[in-house]
Amino acid sequence: MPDSKREDACFPRLQLFVLGRSETMRRAIENAQALGDVEVIDVRQYPDRAEAAHILATPTLISLETESTVRIVGDLNDLEAVRYHLGLPSEGSRHKNKDPGEHG
Amino acid sequence: VTGIMSDRDIVSTLALDRLAEGVLLIDDSGMIAYANSEAAHLFGKSLEDLLGTAFSLPVRTEDEVEIYIPSAQGRVLTVQMQVVPLDADGKSLSLISLHDVTTVIEAKRALEAERRALEDSNRNLEEFASAISHDLQQPLNTIAGLLQILEMNAKDRLTEDDKASIDSAVKGILRMNDMIHGLLNYAWIHAHGQPMEPVQGRKILDKAVANLRGAIDAAGAIVTFEPLPTFLGDESQLVSLFQNLIDNGLKYRSPDRVPSIHVTVDTRDPGQAIVSFKDNGIGIPRESFKRIFSTFKRLQDNASCPGVGLGLAICKRIVERHGGSIWLESQLGAGTTFHVALPQEMQMLSKGMSTAKRAAGPT
Numbered sequence: 001m002p003d004s005k006r007e008d009a010c011f012p013r014l015q016l017f018v019l020g021r022s023e024t025m026r027r028a029i030e031n032a033q034a035l036g037d038v039e040v041i042d043v044r045q046y047p048d049r050a051e052a053a054h055i056l057a058t059p060t061l062i063s064l065e066t067e068s069t070v071r072i073v074g075d076l077n078d079l080e081a082v083r084y085h086l087g088l089p090s091e092g093s094r095h096k097n098k099d100p101g102e103h104g
Numbered sequence: 105v106t107g108i109m110s111d112r113d114i115v116s117t118l119a120l121d122r123l124a125e126g127v128l129l130i131d132d133s134g135m136i137a138y139a140n141s142e143a144a145h146l147f148g149k150s151l152e153d154l155l156g157t158a159f160s161l162p163v164r165t166e167d168e169v170e171i172y173i174p175s176a177q178g179r180v181l182t183v184q185m186q187v188v189p190l191d192a193d194g195k196s197l198s199l200i201s202l203h204d205v206t207t208v209i210e211a212k213r214a215l216e217a218e219r220r221a222l223e224d225s226n227r228n229l230e231e232f233a234s235a236i237s238h239d240l241q242q243p244l245n246t247i248a249g250l251l252q253i254l255e256m257n258a259k260d261r262l263t264e265d266d267k268a269s270i271d272s273a274v275k276g277i278l279r280m281n282d283m284i285h286g287l288l289n290y291a292w293i294h295a296h297g298q299p300m301e302p303v304q305g306r307k308i309l310d311k312a313v314a315n316l317r318g319a320i321d322a323a324g325a326i327v328t329f330e331p332l333p334t335f336l337g338d339e340s341q342l343v344s345l346f347q348n349l350i351d352n353g354l355k356y357r358s359p360d361r362v363p364s365i366h367v368t369v370d371t372r373d374p375g376q377a378i379v380s381f382k383d384n385g386i387g388i389p390r391e392s393f394k395r396i397f398s399t400f401k402r403l404q405d406n407a408s409c410p411g412v413g414l415g416l417a418i419c420k421r422i423v424e425r426h427g428g429s430i431w432l433e434s435q436l437g438a439g440t441t442f443h444v445a446l447p448q449e450m451q452m453l454s455k456g457m458s459t460a461k462r463a464a465g466p467t
Binding site for chain 1: 165172
């Protein structure tokens with residue numbers, strides 16, 4: 001399935017900065033994982049990384065692989081809007097192999 | 105924020121800076137274009153530091169989203185965030201409001217911890233009470249049984265003094281049994297309480313009087329009462345409350361006159377009824393008013409007065425569980441009146457009052 005492989009390659013590497021495992025955090029992690037591979041970083045465990053990434057609040061999703069750094073604060077419940085910002089095809093049109101850069 | 109500010113801008117900036125809510129304006133690339141003082145305060149940064157910093161790409165929120173802001177002191181602020189898109193002069197901006205709910209959440213958590221501790225202590229009390237019932241009552245029953253056997257088997261060899269000793273021992277056992285039961289009842293007021301429901305006052309009084317029938321008849325006492333409203337409470341506990349208060353009048357009766365207990369009701373205060381139990385007994389000295397409601401305090405340590413002094417402590421605990429209060433008036437040698445304020449069922453209020461008017465006077 002070369003198509004799906006190419007699509008996978010389009011997923012940017014994601015980092016999710018969290019703080020603890022509250023309801024909001026669990027929801028954010030779940031949503032972020034629906035977008036692809038995500039590295040979950042607890043700011044209490046890695047304060048240096050949080051500072052280097054200029055994290056103001058948690059949860060913050062960061063994608064470093066887009067043209068300019070994408071960051072989104074919140075529980076990421078509106079996955080469609082998050083996909084839009086990340087330049088990812090929306091869930092409904094994924095199989096149409098939409099150009100991921102279309103919105104970016 | 106930059107350039108020449110109009111009067112209107114200055115006014116709105118001043119107003120925003122006085123808000124207790126953090127406000128950010130972000131552009132469509134996620135940069136902070138404006139922050140008010142409270143927002144800077146929440147993030148622990150200066151306004152200059154915040155302006156131009158990337159915060160978040162705008163994702164409109166349906167409901168408030170909870171976010172957490174770690175502070176330098178290791179404290180974490182819990183903040184409710186709302187993102188609303190604005191369209192200002194063709195530029196798309198988003199308004200982010202940040203409402204600090206940390207203290208509310210901390211208070212809630214503290215309250216929850218307290219509630220749990222209370223639950224634990226209630227459970228401990230319950231366990232303690234059942235330990236008492238099993239571990240203390242059983243040997244007591246054994247001793248009582250053995251004493252009876254001893255009395256039967258050694259009947260001919262026992263002197264009058266021996267028999268009196270055995271009698272005292274049995275009385276002691278019965279008294280201790282009463283104490284154990286009293287303690288159990290006291291401990292179970294919270295742990296075994298039933299939910300609050302409307303209960304007719306008359307039903308409570310009838311049950312209490314029925315339970316005391318023997319003692320009332322033995323004392324030749326007269327119990328009279330006014331029409332009672334419908335209370336909001338735990339029926340069996342209210343019965344035990346009424347019973348204890350009437351019983352108190354019987355126990356501490358004056359030897360000089362026919363004991364009488366008159367129950368009156370004051371329903372003028374909506375929501376709560378004050379029930380008063382007036383007796384013509386020996387009275388209670390003023391300095392003992394507080395003491396009588398504490399556990400194991402008995403005023404008159406007289407063998408002729410049965411009971412273990414837990415009655416009024418149980419009454420107080422029951423009344424407190426109902427959110428009410430109990431107090432008394434007394435005149436030495438003339439009698440005592442106990443007043444109990446109890447929540448009454450609101451819907452029944454008008455009905456209860458009209459009944460009171462129709463059938464005035466003691467029944």
